[in-house]
Amino acid sequence: TKPPVVVTVTGAAGTIGYAALFRVAAGAMLGRDQPVVLRLLELPGAISAAEGIAMELDDCALPQLAAVEIFDDPRAAFDGVNQVLLIGAKPRSKGMERADLLSANASIFATQGAALNEVAAPDVRVTVVGNPANTNAAIAARHAPDIPRERFSALTRLDHNRAIAQLSHRAGVPVTEISGVTIWGNHSATQYPDIFHARAGETTGAELARDREWLVDDFIPTVAQRGSAIIAARGASSAASAANGTIDHVQTWALGTPGDSWTSAAIVSPGAYGVPEGLVCSFPVRSDGTDWQIVEGLEINEFSRARIDASVAELEAEIAAVDALATR
């Protein structure tokens, strides 16, 4: 049997953590033949809840689950870690200013990036889910100068999956017949779900996009504001679908994209598609099972360019706000 992969999940006792852990432990992320050691990192106040989850994981008697360990110290939780899911973050509370939210999270992700830099395994891969996910990933990467920055990515796979589901409904074809969708930009309401290179069965995304009213007033806002719609309906934010997107993201990264298909992930921009270098921006990506590669050479029309630029401007403003707070 293979040696176990060490997976650390932060915010393990939160709602996404709870929805993700059992599937990771059952082999949905890295394969049913891959043993995993699960490390649960939580705030001291949630350690008891994490212990309860560990009891439940135990009670599943899962063959792939080699061990469950619980931590409230990032350095201990990240020691020798291979796969890191940074889910825990500070939520926006009532009356909290946006700047306070950015700065609270910047400090969490700076600390965690620095700890990863010191103790993570040489092959570590980091997936940031906690919001603001793109900027949190940029900050973690900055504080881990010895880890190649390509090893940090942030989740836009949930948005990508949302776009696939909406296209499938529109075109009346199963999700398996949808390809070539891209989420560009920030994991926020400014994100741009691009269907101009997509296919939905026999129909091309460009054909569907000719109905501008549907594209602009229905498809794009439905995908970009799905999180709020779920909070309004459910009274709680997306958790199972976010956990599912996280598992899909890591699975694609670790096992690769089939054929010439692609997906979406936020990665450190190398300056591609006019996105300033260093921003963590969502792109069309493939994985060879080791690293993400940006799908090159897609033609970006004027409509798409304006939407991508708007989301990139928001990413620049987030980083600038964090930097301004740091130097104050």
Ligand code: NAI
């Ligand atoms: P939650 O509030 O239920 O759980 C968060 C957990 O993180 C809590 O148990 C808390 O104790 C823990 N935590 C906070 N700071 C921590 C730290 N420094 N170290 C370790 N643990 C820490 O929140 P939920 O619903 O699980 O969401 C988690 C994050 O994921 C939020 O920031 C949310 O906005 C984000 N999210 C991202 C999505 C994406 O597609 N990128 C989609 C949905 C949510």
